[in-house]
Amino acid sequence: MSLTLQAFQLRTQVAAVIAAAGSMPAEAQQVADNLVLANLSGHDSHGVGMTPRYVDAVLEGGLKPNTGIAVRVDIGTMLALDGQRGYGQIVGVQAMQLGIARAKQHGSCIMTLGNSHHLGRIGHFAEMATAQGLVSMHFVNVLSRPVVAPWGGGDGRFGTNPCCIGIPLAGGDPFLLDFATSRVAQGKMRVAHNKGERVPPGHLIDEHGAPTDDPGVVVVPQSNGLFGALMTFGEHKGYGMAVACELLGGALTGGGTWHRPADTARTVLNGMLTVLIDPAKLGTQASFEVEARAFVDWLRQSPPGAGFEAVQIAGEPERKARATRERNGIWIDDATWGEIVAAGAKVGVAVSADGL
Structure with missing residues (x-):
């Protein structure tokens, strides 16, 4: 079973739950807006x-x-920020606003953000930067039950550790590369498990380290109480990128890395290293705009390969999905909706699709 809701309906329901859990109305609405934007994308x-x-x-x-960032170090072009375990949708935006202002002023800014709760879709922060004409690079680690196996390993040792790069393109939409260093995001396995779907080979190993197509091995404890693990993309190359994200997003930011046994905590903490560059201050703005556009046009001239309609640029699938889902609504599987209803009940909110 499932249901389809309009974006405004989901925003209202989720904001009510977040507010009941203790957030002020403005914070609850910002978190809800961010979550729904991810669905739309x-x-x-x-x-x-x-x-x-x-x-x-x-x-x-x-x-x-209701917790914001704390500034630990500020030398103008370099910022060290502490999210103090606030909502990532709040402290992440606060951090980016500060970093963007410094990059516009000085031409660049290197910013670390540690101890943020789950930052959500990192592409949102790259969109903030590219909207201001800035290039942005983000390296993120995840402090939660480790769900990704190292290349050559047989159990989870780190998180999905995303990397994101945003590049403005003059006269068009930006290039927005946003990916987990695992083959797929952990949340996608939760969605697949809730839908009762299997996944393609090469994505998962079970709790014994053997290949499996059951997404449930990383969602719910297995018969021995252990979990399986996701694989990294690109074999050893994705593994290397995941380690880099852990070292840069975790160790360098002060937020910490994962090196302890798994626990059952529901808290998800992120650390993020962000590099912001203003091409206008670099002296290459004109050539950058011409060369970037020429290269993207060159890519698009490639004839479609078998099974494809056209060459796409990172960020286009998300923009297309937004247009479609804004029009047709957002599909929610029955298990996920049931979990949202139960979450509302925990904080005294009756969540219901009826009458919306």
Whole structure:
């Protein structure tokens, strides 16, 4: 079973749950807007299905509502920020606003953000930067139950550790590369499990280290109480990128890395290293705009390969999904909706699709 809701309906329902969990109205609305935007963008793994985990994290004390960033170091072109376990949708935006202002002023800014609760879709922050004409690079680690196996390993040792690069393109939409270093995001396995789907070979190993197509091995404990693990993309290359994200997003930011046994905490902490560059201050603005556009046009001139309609640029699938889902609504599987309803009940909110 499933249901389809309009974006405004989901925003209203999710904001009510987040507010009941302790957030002020403006914070609750910003978190809800961000989650729904992820759904609209086609990334259901980072959308409203995260609401139950956020409620649990607040109740266990790992997520602190109504908490902003603290500035630990500020030398103009370099910022060290502490998210203080606030909502990532809040502290991440605050950090980016500060970093963008410094990059516009000085031409660049290197910014670290540690101890943020789940930042959500990292592409959102790259979109903030490219909208201001800035290039942005983001390296993120994940402090939660480790769900990704090292190349050559047989169990989870680190998180999905995303990397994101945003590049403005003059006269057009930006290039927005946003990917987990695992073959797929953990949240996509939660969605697949809730839908009762299997996944293609090469994505997962079970709790014994053997290949499997059952997404449930990384969602619910198996018969021995252990979990399986996701694989990295690109074999050893994706593994190397994942380690880089852990070292840069975790160790360098001060937020920490994962090197302890798994626990059952629902809290998800992120660290993020962000590099912002203003091409206008670099002296290459004119040639950058011409060369970037020429290269993208060159790519698009390639004839479609078998099974494809046209060459796409990173960011286009998300923009296309937004247009479609704004028009047709957002599909929510029955299991995910049931989890959202249960999360509302934990904080005294009756969530219902009826009468919306």
